[in-house]
Amino acid sequence: MTAADTHRAIEAVWKMEAAKVIAGLTRMVRDVGLAEDLAQEALLIALEKWPVSGIPPNPGAWLTTTAKHRALDHFRAAERSERKHEDISRELNKLERTPPDLDSALDDPIGDDLLRLIFIACHPILSTEARAALTLRVVGGLTTDEIARAFLAPEPTIAQRIVRAKKTLAQKQIPFQIPRGLDLAARLSSVLEVIYLIYNEGYTATSGAELIRTSLCEEALRLGRILAELEPAEPEVHGLVALMEIQASRFRARVDARGNPVLLLDQNRMLWDRMLIGRGLAALERANSLTSARGAYHLQAEIAACHARALAADQVDWEKIVSFYTELAEIVPSPVIELNRAVAVSMASGPQTALELLEPLLADPLMKNYHLLPSVRGDFLARLGRHAEASTEFERAASLTQNERERALLSDRARASAANVAPHA
Amino acid sequence: MRFMVIIKATNVSEAGGPPDQEIMTAMGNFNQELVKAGVMLAGEGLQPSSKGARVRFSGKHRTVIDGPFAETKELIAGFWLWQVRSKEEAIEWVKRCPAPFKEECEIEIRQVYELEDFGPELTEETRLQEERLRAELSAKK
Numbered sequence: 001m002t003a004a005d006t007h008r009a010i011e012a013v014w015k016m017e018a019a020k021v022i023a024g025l026t027r028m029v030r031d032v033g034l035a036e037d038l039a040q041e042a043l044l045i046a047l048e049k050w051p052v053s054g055i056p057p058n059p060g061a062w063l064t065t066t067a068k069h070r071a072l073d074h075f076r077a078a079e080r081s082e083r084k085h086e087d088i089s090r091e092l093n094k095l096e097r098t099p100p101d102l103d104s105a106l107d108d109p110i111g112d113d114l115l116r117l118i119f120i121a122c123h124p125i126l127s128t129e130a131r132a133a134l135t136l137r138v139v140g141g142l143t144t145d146e147i148a149r150a151f152l153a154p155e156p157t158i159a160q161r162i163v164r165a166k167k168t169l170a171q172k173q174i175p176f177q178i179p180r181g182l183d184l185a186a187r188l189s190s191v192l193e194v195i196y197l198i199y200n201e202g203y204t205a206t207s208g209a210e211l212i213r214t215s216l217c218e219e220a221l222r223l224g225r226i227l228a229e230l231e232p233a234e235p236e237v238h239g240l241v242a243l244m245e246i247q248a249s250r251f252r253a254r255v256d257a258r259g260n261p262v263l264l265l266d267q268n269r270m271l272w273d274r275m276l277i278g279r280g281l282a283a284l285e286r287a288n289s290l291t292s293a294r295g296a297y298h299l300q301a302e303i304a305a306c307h308a309r310a311l312a313a314d315q316v317d318w319e320k321i322v323s324f325y326t327e328l329a330e331i332v333p334s335p336v337i338e339l340n341r342a343v344a345v346s347m348a349s350g351p352q353t354a355l356e357l358l359e360p361l362l363a364d365p366l367m368k369n370y371h372l373l374p375s376v377r378g379d380f381l382a383r384l385g386r387h388a389e390a391s392t393e394f395e396r397a398a399s400l401t402q403n404e405r406e407r408a409l410l411s412d413r414a415r416a417s418a419a420n421v422a423p424h425a
Numbered sequence: 426m427r428f429m430v431i432i433k434a435t436n437v438s439e440a441g442g443p444p445d446q447e448i449m450t451a452m453g454n455f456n457q458e459l460v461k462a463g464v465m466l467a468g469e470g471l472q473p474s475s476k477g478a479r480v481r482f483s484g485k486h487r488t489v490i491d492g493p494f495a496e497t498k499e500l501i502a503g504f505w506l507w508q509v510r511s512k513e514e515a516i517e518w519v520k521r522c523p524a525p526f527k528e529e530c531e532i533e534i535r536q537v538y539e540l541e542d543f544g545p546e547l548t549e550e551t552r553l554q555e556e557r558l559r560a561e562l563s564a565k566k
Contacts, residue, residue, distance in 0.1 A: 012513035016462070111461065218426075218508060225463035275466065275506075 006051045014043055017060040018141030023113035024064050026176050029071055032120055033166030036138050038074070042067035114139075115230045116176050118223075122191040123174055130165040131194045132201075133158055140219050150216050151201060188231070192240050192297060195223050199244050217248055228283070238287035239298030245280030246304040249273040260405055265313045277308045299328040318348035335364045336372075343376055351380040371400035375410060382417055391417035427466065427537040428507050428515045434474070434500035435526045439493065441473035451523035459507070464518065468505035498531070512536065 018039065025035035042063045056062040121135040133151075136142045144162065148155040179187040202216030224241040231237050253271035256262050284305055287298050294302065302324045310316040325341035338361055346354030358377055367373045378393030394414035398407045459465035475493035494500060502525070509515050515534050522532065 008511065009513045009517065012511050012517050015510055016514060016517060215510075218510075222463035222508070226461065229461045229463075279466070 003051055006055075007047070009055060010043075010047055010050055013055060013059045014046075014063075015141035017063055019114055019117060019139045020060055021063045021067065022138050023117035025067050025071070026117060026120070027113055028068065030176060031170050032117070032138065032176070033163075033170055034071075035067075036166070038067040038070050039063065041070050111230050112178060114226075115178055118191055118227065118230070119178060119187055120169060120174055120176055122187075122194045123169065124186065124190040125172055125174065126165050126168060128193060128197055130161050130168075131190070132197050133161045134165045135194055135223070136198065136219065137162055139223065142219070150213050152213070188234060188236065191227065192236060195220050195227070196240060196244075196297070198223070199247075203247065214251075217244075217251075220244060221248060228286075232286075233290065235287040235290040236295040236297050238283045238290070239295055239301045242280045242283035242287060242301035243297050243304055245276050245283060246301065246308050249276035249280065249308065264307060265316075269311060269313070272308070280308065281305060294327065296328060296332050299324050299331075303328075316347070318344055322348050335361050335367050336370075339367075339373060339376060342380075346380055346383070351383040355380045355384070369400055371397045371406070371410075373397075374400065378413065378417070382413075382420075387417045387420040391415075391421065426509065426511070426539070428509060428512070429535045429537055430505040430507055430515065430519060431501050431533040431535065432470075432503040432525045433531040433533060434497050434502040435528050435530045436497060437526050437528060438502035439473045439475070439497050439500065441475065445527065448523065448525065448527075452525070455522055458521075459505070459518070464507050464509055466506040466508055468503070470503040471501060474500050506537070 021039045021042070022032070022035050025038055026032045029035050029038070045066055046059075046063060050056075118135070118139055121138050122131045126134065133147055136147050136150075137144065142150075144159045145155055148158040151158065198216050199220035202213050202218075202220065221241075221244050224237070224244055228237050228241050249272045250264075250267060251273070253267040253269070254262055262268075280301070284298075284301050287294075287301070291298075303321050306317050306321050306324070321344045322341065325337060325344050329337045329341060338357065342354045342357040342361075345357055355377070358373070358380070361367050361373060374393040375397035378390045378397060381387075381390035381393060391414045394410050394417060398410035398414060401407050401410065456465065456468065459468075473493065477492040477494075479490040479492070479494070481488040481490060507515060507518065509518065512534065519532050519534060524530070525532070
């Protein structure tokens, strides 16, 4: 094994163990930022020692023990030099008085520490971006550089985001606990939001140059699958996993050979990954076995599953999709969901009914500059043979989108509709 | 990235006797670890080659050869499909796997081709063909 091989092996071990090591240490020192610093110090020692000694048989325990010794060194040094650091000396006393806590931190058979870590990294006191970066760092074991490249952000920006997040958690003295009771729902939704944000960051990446970003999808799926095992009784967790698995199944079909996005209904269903669809449907079944009161991710997964089950675009059960959108709009009222519902209605009952559903959205200030509204409306009008109005809508949509490729597509449709008007003129 | 992790056969697996209870329990625990880590996508154990067959391709000829097959060490006794972040991570997981048999044996790690790996050589048409086949196969399951 060359030095480079060993280095890569240590990196792999770190990614596998980081979350557990940091979680155990956080329980010890009650500060996730300090715990991560200590774990990083242990990693540096490992990078020095393991190339010579070989990777120990239980590398996770080795890293935790090493970091624990570093923690005690820190506290003793701090206490010797500055008695006034009350917090730190109190920590030290606590550590010395309660040695069993230290030992139990080494081994956590039921994964509660890991769950606590996920909850604290996704604490709603932090911005969503900060939660995502901190989660990838402490739960995913990613380096700051890897996170920065994935988010297309400069490394110092991400580094600062993580440092600030750690500081906020320490200052606000956020407890290292698994929320229960009424608190759980809100905290869990904060975790799910972060996982889905990470997923979507990766999902929007399409070209080869952006391939690093697609790894975010795998990372989010991994986090989701881990969470599903840690919180098996929570239907929304399985709902989110189902949604991500099914969306991931379309990865190869969602862009054409030139890299242009392909709309869901135009996708070649033969390109969909059947194994991921199978996993998604299984997760959905798990969610359905737990509740009949479906949450937002659960419902979106149901909608995705309606598409996944259809072998051809004309076999999609649109009635069912409409009913899921209606349910979704009840729990998350949003004009964007109404817009989607209108599209489903147009497929189930025709464009005239759907067009009427768009009326209230036209006056919604949130939709004023949203290009998909005129784009969808243009589509309904075109299907009704009202080409002149359709052309105007497509033009408006083209003027509103930020995406070059989309603009070209919409301008084409505007021209096509205008051309359809001409013969009657 | 995905890896297929292949447990190679031994005389014991090829004999097809009842599985060792102790090993089964250890494997069960290991599988649980894989699931908890979000690594395992699929996995199955295979029956001895005496219950299988081979089809040999030679020009237009297809010859069916019934099992069992010789060269035991080249046969496979089971497999997993894992999603991990590097080959090194796959190796590290395999090192943690309990020995699948009491006798000497091997586990092989192979990276799965993602369609992207074929690059421009795989034209849109061959892609479609391959995927159609795959979809039909899984539909028949």
